[in-house]
Amino acid sequence: MATIRDVAREAGVSIATVSRVFNQATLVSEATATHVRGIAARLDYWPNSAARSLITHRTHAIGVLLPDLYGEFFSEVIRGIDLAARAEKYQVLVSSFHDSTETIVSAIRALRGRIDGLIVMVPDAEAHTAIAEFATRFPVVLLNPGATAPECGALSVAxxxxxxxxxxxxxxxxxxxxxxxxxxxxxxxxxxxxxxxxxxxxxxxxxxxxxxxxxxxxxxxxxxxxxxxxxxxxxxxxxxxxxxxxxxxxxxxxxxxxxxxxxxxxxxxxxxxxxxxxxxxxxxxxxxVDACLLGERALHQLLPFARSRRPADGQREQLPAxxxxxxxxxxxxxxxxxxxxxxxxxxxxxxxxxxxxxxxxxxxxxxxx
Amino acid sequence: MATIRDVAREAGVSIATVSRVFNQATLVSEATATHVRGIAARLDYWPNSAARSLITHRTHAIGVLLPDLYGEFFSEVIRGIDLAARAEKYQVLVSSFHDSTETIVSAIRALRGRIDGLIVMVPDAEAHTAIAEFATRFPVVLLNPGATAPECGALSVAxxxxxxxxxxxxxxxxxxxxxxxxxxxxxxxxxxxxxxxxxxxxxxxxxxxxxxxxxxxxxxxxxxxxxxxxxxxxxxxxxxxxxxxxxxxxxxxxxxxxxxxxxxxxxxxxxxxxxxxxxxxxxxxxxxVDACLLGERALHQLLPFARSRRPADGQREQLPAxxxxxxxxxxxxxxxxxxxxxxxxxxxxxxxxxxxxxxxxxxxxxxxx
DNA sequence: GCGAACGATGAAAACGATTACATGGCGATT
DNA sequence: AATCGCCATGTAATCGTTTTCATCGTTCGC
Structure with missing residues (x-):
């Protein structure tokens, strides 16, 4: 797998220039940019996302945490999230939990550091507490929030x-x-x-x-x-x-x-x-209930917070039924x-x-x- | 977020020791191990997965690429994959593609470097070619393979x-x-x-x-x-x-x-x-057709290759109908x-x-x- | 009691990117 | 003509790990 160094050497420029071509191309002259892009394509180079997220603290992925029981409704929600995420060039990490609050916590722990934000469908009020604490430090959007959730964004169905x-x-x-x-x-x-x-x-x-x-x-x-x-x-x-x-x-x-x-x-x-x-x-x-739209809206509500890496505010939105x-x-x-x-x-x-x-x-x- | 350095300093050991505690704990004395674990828990430390995968070249995630049209069947397949992945402590990155071969290729490109292996449901023979090339360098398991797919693992339904x-x-x-x-x-x-x-x-x-x-x-x-x-x-x-x-x-x-x-x-x-x-x-x-089992089997067929990061062999398995x-x-x-x-x-x-x-x-x- | 072997730990070099800062060249302003 | 900026680019520090190799006591065999 080619690295940024290989491209830089081959193109006769520094790695900084190559990096800029892939990020804010405006900082690079049009001529070198196209030249570098050509070399990169020939070498089949693609930025290593681990290295990138190590330094930027961004993963370009969002997590989706759902109860274990699937079915048409959940499937449509995921589809809505996926569609919207694809358009925004974000990846979707799905994870399910089984019953207890404890497994929700461990699922979140496993996701931590791999995602920029989280969409979670809370099954009951008990699980809610565990998530609320996490949400004070991390962007979270709730699907089906209970009465109170000041720390997270929230989407609900009427x-x-x-x-x-x-x-x-x-x-x-x-x-x-x-x-x-x-x-x-x-x-x-x-x-x-x-x-x-x-x-x-x-x-x-x-x-x-x-x-x-x-x-x-x-x-x-x-x-x-x-x-x-x-x-x-x-x-x-x-x-x-x-x-x-x-x-x-x-x-x-x-x-x-x-x-x-x-x-x-x-x-x-x-x-x-x-x-x-x-x-x-x-x-x-x-x-x-438009489950697909629910997923799509959830992603769009989450995204600004995921991008800035700050906790979501208490914004909420309700979808008609x-x-x-x-x-x-x-x-x-x-x-x-x-x-x-x-x-x-x-x-x-x-x-x-x-x-x-x-x-x-x-x-x-x-x-x- | 606490880093390995914070833990090392607090515990009065080197970062190497902390790292070993989280990987092969046998290399470290029982006393220091428990001490370090205590400090880590107190600081709420968890290894940064980007840094980890940067050096190990492993992500502990697998990708799932499906056609855009969802429905009960696909939903069950994902569920099977997710269940099995959770048991194996792997994450699941889902991604869908829409119609053309071109978007499959771009979806794979976007996934590259973020996953250790890929499960893909091929819709038609044309898309198959694009994937076969990729599969010579990367572990891929096909759901619904065509007649030929010597480079990938393959699960099919009877x-x-x-x-x-x-x-x-x-x-x-x-x-x-x-x-x-x-x-x-x-x-x-x-x-x-x-x-x-x-x-x-x-x-x-x-x-x-x-x-x-x-x-x-x-x-x-x-x-x-x-x-x-x-x-x-x-x-x-x-x-x-x-x-x-x-x-x-x-x-x-x-x-x-x-x-x-x-x-x-x-x-x-x-x-x-x-x-x-x-x-x-x-x-x-x-x-x-047991769609859930299909997903589960696919994951288990993929996993050994994902772990070793070498392309899958032509192993195939058929599920009864x-x-x-x-x-x-x-x-x-x-x-x-x-x-x-x-x-x-x-x-x-x-x-x-x-x-x-x-x-x-x-x-x-x-x-x- | 001495060298070998071993077990536990530390120091430091990767991994592959981003980005603040430095530099050099060139056109415009005075 | 000297200076000021600006634009394009390069240098090097940095992100948080893993892992090789070295070090330093201990213990063991003789």
């Missing part, structure tokens, strides 16, 4: 508003008993969505007792198992809000087995708008062959996504694009 | 065998005309699956004309659109093999709209066994409430996955676990 809108929609369709399949207790997204469900019920003058809540863990099988509870509930709820789409899918499947018709006997609404929701029967009414009405909620629908022009998401970005379904925006503070 | 088994299964159920929804032409997985379809048809003495093939791009909407072709085909095929599950889902959805019953009027089989397949109605018969029979193919089934104990995949590993469905192994060469 979980509360989205859930509220979903449940309010069900209430407006005449449902009086609306159940909930929760996410894990302590999980910040799950808690906010549960709160939105509760408040929307109260605002509509309906019962919001915990008897209507069923525990879940965001997995399909949790949704599947929840069906039994609802079917035996007295009186049986006529609608259920699921804290994510995977659980809604499991629930739909179990209800079909139990010969409970959706939406006639029980209306269902999910959360996240994963790609296949529109292809289910009935097509899933859900709350759309909009209700997408399809068939599973039983609302009257314009008769459109919806999936025909379906979101072109698996072909990447670029192609504009046209949505034909009704969309009721339940936006937090209005995120810039 | 695409051909899986597709063959799926189609043979349909033929054994009495289907005489079996359609195909292809993946992109030139895509190595797609081509192999198409070849498996064709050969299985011929082996069963059936027609394998291109009139039965419909183009697709692995997206749900491609499957949705393919429905029209099959419905109007004369004579209409009684079964269709889809090159992945997403397309099968789109197809199922469109057939339902067209009031074509599955499996009675048309049997459907997919490929990949994504998590929600079992929750569809009818539950999707598919070919199971096993037919999972559910309802969409119309085969008689043991009456089991299948999803009840469903795969606990979203909760991570650890929990053993129990499958109740019939499983016909269509294994290439039998991969070690």
């Amino acid at each position: 979980n509360y508003d989205g859930a509220y809108a979903a449940v309010a929609h069900l209430a407006s369709l005449g449902h009086r008993r609306i159940g909930l399949v929760r996410g894990p207790v302590g999980n910040l997204d799950a808690d906010e969505r549960a709160r939105g469900w509760r408040d929307a019920l109260r605002a509509a003058g309906l019962e919001a007792s915990s008897a209507l809540e069923v525990a879940g863990d965001f997995s399909e099988s949790a949704g599947f198992q929840a069906a039994a509870s609802f079917v035996h509930m007295q009186p049986r709820p006529s609608a259920v809000f699921c804290a994510n789409d995977y659980m809604a899918i499991g629930l739909l499947s179990a209800l079909r087995d139990a010969e409970v018709r959706v939406p006639q006997d029980m209306a269902i609404v999910g959360f996240d708008d994963i790609a296949i929701g529109r292809y289910l029967t009935p097509a899933l009414t859900t709350v759309r 909009s209700l997408v009405v399809r068939q599973s909620c039983g609302a009257p629908q314009p008769a459109l062959a919806e999936p025909q022009g379906g979101r072109a998401r698996r072909r990447g970005h670029g192609t504009a996504a046209h949505h034909r379904e009704d969309r009721l925006s339940a936006n937090g503070n209005g995120a810039p694009a | 695409n051909y065998d899986g597709a063959y088994a799926a189609v043979a299964h349909l033929a054994s159920l009495g289907h005489r005309r079996i359609g195909l929804v292809r993946g992109p032409v030139g895509n190595l997985d797609a081509d192999e699956r198409a070849r498996g379809w064709r050969d299985a048809l011929r082996a069963a003495g059936l027609e394998a004309s291109s009139a039965l093939e419909v183009a697709g791009d692995f997206s749900e909407s491609a499957g949705f659109q393919a429905a029209a072709s099959f419905v109007h085909m004369q004579p209409r095929p009684s079964a269709v093999f889809c090159a992945n599950d997403y397309m099968a889902i789109g197809l199922l959805s469109a057939l339902r709209d067209a009031e074509v019953r599955v499996p009675q009027d048309m049997a459907i089989v997919g490929f990949d066994d994504i998590a929600i397949g079992r929750y569809l109605t009818p539950a999707l018969t598919t070919v199971r 096993s037919l999972v029979v559910r309802q969409s193919c119309g085969a008689p089934q043991p009456a089991l409430a299948e999803p009840q104990g469903g795969r606990a995949r979203r909760r991570g590993h650890g929990t053993a996955a129990h499958h109740r469905e019939d499983r016909l192994s269509a294994n290439g060469n039998g991969a070690p676990a």
